[in-house]
Amino acid sequence: MIGSNRKTSSGGRPRRRARPAWLAPVARWSAVVVVLTGVGGAVGWAIETGQVGAIWSTTVDGANRIAADAGLAVDDVLVTGRQETDPLVLLDVVGVERGTSILSLDLDAIRERVNALPWVKTARVERHLPDTLFIALTERRPMALWQRHGKLALVDEDGVVISDRKLGRFGALPIIIGEGAPERARDTIAMLASEPDLLTRVRALTWIGDRRWTVRLDDLQGGGIDVQLPENGAAAAWTQLGTMERDHGVLKRDVMIVDLRIPNQLIVRVTPAAAERATAPGKNT
Incomplete structure (x- = not known):
């Protein structure tokens, strides 16, 4: 029960302590380290065995799942500078679904698609960890x-x-x-x-x-x-x-x-x- 001061369950066994809030970001960054370490090791092994394409694809998919499970997944798309650009058209062009690993996003490809919209003069696309895709638009006058x-x-x-x-x-x-x-x-x-x-x-x-x-x-x-x-x-x-x-x-x-x-x-x-x-x-x- 949230907010309760009881320290034991009905069976007399000690309750598990709540995870401190500071552990959440540590867990996320630990996941990033694990992902990068795993990718690096897989690349080395793939080069040695000559199976670069298959191993790389499998490794990246697995790394993205680990990142998403650790909270490094897109939960919000934040857009600034939009006045004339249709928001539904913009989201469709961005093409990112909620829950996608934020580390897997190809920011250059997203920026190129957004820049192709008629009202957009320039676009800046960034990852704001842990879960936000940030897009800053400069629209045409x-x-x-x-x-x-x-x-x-x-x-x-x-x-x-x-x-x-x-x-x-x-x-x-x-x-x-x-x-x-x-x-x-x-x-x-x-x-x-x-x-x-x-x-x-x-x-x-x-x-x-x-x-x-x-x-x-x-x-x-x-x-x-x-x-x-x-x-x-x-x-x-x-x-x-x-x-x-x-x-x-x-x-x-x-x-x-x-x-x-x-x-x-x-x-x-x-x-x-x-x-x-x-x-x-x-x-x-």
Whole structure:
């Protein structure tokens, strides 16, 4: 009976003393020593007899059973850093059953399988003796939606495709268009952030001719404005546009295209309706 102070059984024979708590870890480590010693001896004998394959397999299986019986068995899988990765998919990929000898786990193989999951950027896999498999995830950070062949795919900061399903909650991200756009978009989006007011209006970025960007802005009237950035000096051109918008409101005049490809120049093309109004009789042109 737990908690009882009785020292003898009903037959008068002394009860066995409870095993001290400190013996448990000692027993586990003793089992590890026994396992390693046994494996080492078996390897030596197998080499001498030429039966390496069969002896090694049998020895390792036996060693794993000893380790598991001694408490060195997986009882928990602890994961940190998981936000988007499906936990059931993750456990299935890890492929470790409760009760498996923790010493038998191939950590490199587990890490390789986990790293193959779409949301996982890097994974660290460790044994935490006596019974825990520890997995630390670094997940990918969504950067943009890549439009290709009429379909959208979510990409991260390195241009790696994460998923092309259930993208509704990522609708606020900018759309990038063109072959090679995902690999180049991170630095460009960071550059666009230098003008916060303009950044809030960015809807899409198109990689043109493998050399420059055209940025699609919301015109705040249900349409769009295409800003043609130069191949070189894009940051300076973008700053110039931000300054012109703050000082003169150039994007509030029925603008359709802003051409910044020529250094220190800003060429504006207005919508056909605005052009017609400007040339109508009685208007100053």
